[in-house]
Amino acid sequence: MSSLAVEAQDLELKGDEGQVFGPLSFAIPNQGLTNLLGKGGSGRTALALVLSGRMKPTGGSLRVLGESKPKPIRSRVAIAGVEQIDLLERSVTVQDVLTESMSWSKPWFKPMRKASQEDLERFCNYVYGDRDLPPLDAYISQLDNLDKIMLRISLALSPADNKPVELLIMDDIEQVHENDDRAILLQVLERLAQDIPVIVNSSNPIVGPVAPHKVIEIDANAGHAHPIHTGLHEYPDPAEVEADDYDPDLDDLDIPEDHNTTAEQKENR
Numbered sequence: 001m002s003s004l005a006v007e008a009q010d011l012e013l014k015g016d017e018g019q020v021f022g023p024l025s026f027a028i029p030n031q032g033l034t035n036l037l038g039k040g041g042s043g044r045t046a047l048a049l050v051l052s053g054r055m056k057p058t059g060g061s062l063r064v065l066g067e068s069k070p071k072p073i074r075s076r077v078a079i080a081g082v083e084q085i086d087l088l089e090r091s092v093t094v095q096d097v098l099t100e101s102m103s104w105s106k107p108w109f110k111p112m113r114k115a116s117q118e119d120l121e122r123f124c125n126y127v128y129g130d131r132d133l134p135p136l137d138a139y140i141s142q143l144d145n146l147d148k149i150m151l152r153i154s155l156a157l158s159p160a161d162n163k164p165v166e167l168l169i170m171d172d173i174e175q176v177h178e179n180d181d182r183a184i185l186l187q188v189l190e191r192l193a194q195d196i197p198v199i200v201n202s203s204n205p206i207v208g209p210v211a212p213h214k215v216i217e218i219d220a221n222a223g224h225a226h227p228i229h230t231g232l233h234e235y236p237d238p239a240e241v242e243a244d245d246y247d248p249d250l251d252d253l254d255i256p257e258d259h260n261t262t263a264e265q266k267e268n269r
Helices: 042-051 070-074 094-103 117-128 145-156 179-192 238-245 248-252 263-268
Strands: 004-015 018-029 033-037 059-064 077-080 167-170 198-202 214-217
Touching: 004 042, 018 042, 018 059, 018 214, 042 059, 042 077, 042 198, 077 145, 094 117, 094 145, 117 145, 117 179, 145 167, 145 179, 167 179, 179 198
Parallel strands: 033 198, 033 214, 077 167, 167 198
Antiparallel strands: 004 018, 004 059
């Protein structure tokens, strides 16, 4: 078995509107948690779709788990967090989502029963670990961001063909906005990475209790339009401003006390 899960050389994707990403060259190890660090946007998401076999690159070379064609890559790689792939409808229940997922693995002419609590546990226990599972009758709109993402990961790791997943790609970790929830998700991904390699896309460095085994900085939006003048202004160091404004002569001023002087002002004098 190769020590690399992904080998990309001058990988690029061009569309009708021009360069989507690339050319990019990088290698991802066949174990642990890898962070692809770079600005978010269509370029980075398109890269995730290419690495998972959901899109075909237009240039360069790519090998994922030893495969070079999208179809065999797709059958071995799971992807989560991409709206075009796995967005859950807000108006359906967790039971509805699981029932539909189960139906994809059954012949169309066979009746499909509704998902049970046992099905929920079978789909989700591996990802959720010791976290409480969402109720079967809960609507997707009633779940918080973390549970929505964890449910999407659970479904991604349970494909209709029942083939084992050998690589997981998680796009846009920042879509879980709360720091505590993101820390929980990273702990989950770190645990999954003990069994299969996991790739996480992020715009900012991952900080906290979980440290990626490898960080690869990429610029997936190199072909996009970027302003020369960004509009960002540098602010002076507050300590330097305070030092510049300090006047030692003010220390000798005798400020008369009056009824409007507060106790804090007196103490400061």
